[in-house]
Amino acid sequence: MTRRACVIGWPVEHSRSPVIHRYWLNEYGIDGAYEKEAVKPANLGRFLEELSGHGYVGANVTLPHKEAALGAAGAADAAALAIGAANTLWLDEKGALHASNTDAYGFVTNLDAEAPQWNEGVGLAMVLGAGGAARAILYGLLAAGVPRILLANRTKAKAEALARVFGPQIEVIDWDERAAKLSACGLLINSTSLGMTGQPPLDIDISALPGSAIVADIVYAPLLTPLLVEAAKRGNAVVDGLGMLLHQAVPGFERWFGVRPHVTPALRAHVVATLGET
Template sequence: MYNTDKFLLAGVMGWPVSHSRSPIMHNHWIMENKLTGLYLPIAVKPSGLSSALSMLKPLGFAGCNITIPHKQTALEIVDASDEIARTIGAISCITVQKDGSLLGTNNDWYGFIENLKQETPKWRADAGPVLVIGSGGASRAICYGLIREGAKEIRIVNRTYSKACDLAKVFGKTVKPIPWNKRNEALKDVALVANTTSQGMTGTSPLDICLKRLPLSAIVTDTIYTPLNTPFLKSAKLRGNHIVNGLGMLFHQGVPAWKQWFNIEPVVSEKLRKKIKLDICKP
């Protein structure tokens, strides 16, 4: 157990970071576990990431989460990273070690997989081809998680085809890069489709994809949770597909972060879900 007499500090670094509900979730857990501390949103421009990370130890932080657009850059800055982060090529969580060094890992894959399992208990990674839209840090983490769970074929579509090819080089023959102009055709016979881009997030344009070829049996997921149901998810639900939004991914990736920072396993409760849903849906 972490020293409960100490004022606990953690946070999330991103640019922008105002959309993140991580502070609500982590501060809820701080109160629920009767701890004294604070989890802060930290807006950091890309040019200032190295300086910001260097201040974690002097300011007394136990660690921090890393979000868009810093996940891949952070990997190059931390003092050490585990095999998961190195394989994915991106960091979502940093822990300040006792000697002040920064250790990076990636919990996004775990959050994505646990969210799918909770919302779709009968889901199997080997049920059929998977289409992943995007090739950034979240996409890399999801590919890692899917392969770990036994996926046999993952199709990657990205506006920049070379970036999709880069993922195939990292993860091998399981991952098949597909040109952006073939994205609609790539939906044929898939069992799962996951949007990992920011398209559809509040303030952005919707994801440009036609679901006509998507099987009605396919599960449709989005890593976005603001709004809870993106235009992409709404379209999928309207035609009869089972949908899973990104809110559960947020919750579940937070659990291993707490284990790493405080040696405490927080509970993803219905009370927490309601609290964050109300905040997202408020006018």
């Protein structure tokens, strides 16, 4: 029997999840399908209640449904509960809805792949932004053993609220302090949409950043954001956002289709082609 999964969002056309999962279905010769489902927020609860009736064994969840999807699930893993949102859902053998959040896994696994031993001696990291992505990244960094994290957001109160969730290892700094505080950082992460195609640029002077520091950006359109271009010119190791997108998809695919897929250069090239990048 063909197993089917989908990505749920409003809107959903921008999602690259079908490109990734359909590639793997073809790669591993699996009798499966992966669709897009545009679901209005008011209709999400009913859609999830009828997920099996729609023919799905599970789903990815994108904006604006991640928090509501967590609330609709009967069970959730530690990551989803800590992050406060779900991006991966599945039905168990009794039809109960389970939720996970694989964004932290995707981010850290991408760091592991692109900057091996990144967390040996990082000491201090800086995260820019305080949205859902930042929440997942903070969870992942703390789980990976990063001892201290500076958090800067344009709206400081939002960063302070996030820091209260994760505890004293998170130190909130003013947005205007971010450049001056880089001198002690071994890892700089942009978790905002600044620098994305169509968005304002991320304005930050990284001249104080140590040459040994790693710079990561969750933006993947463009693949090399102005932040990463500048960091690479200085000789810093850089990690783009596409790998996070690819790696976060792995646990869901395994859950729905029974095969743990691999993130390969061929998959990356396939997805890059759909982004219009060269």
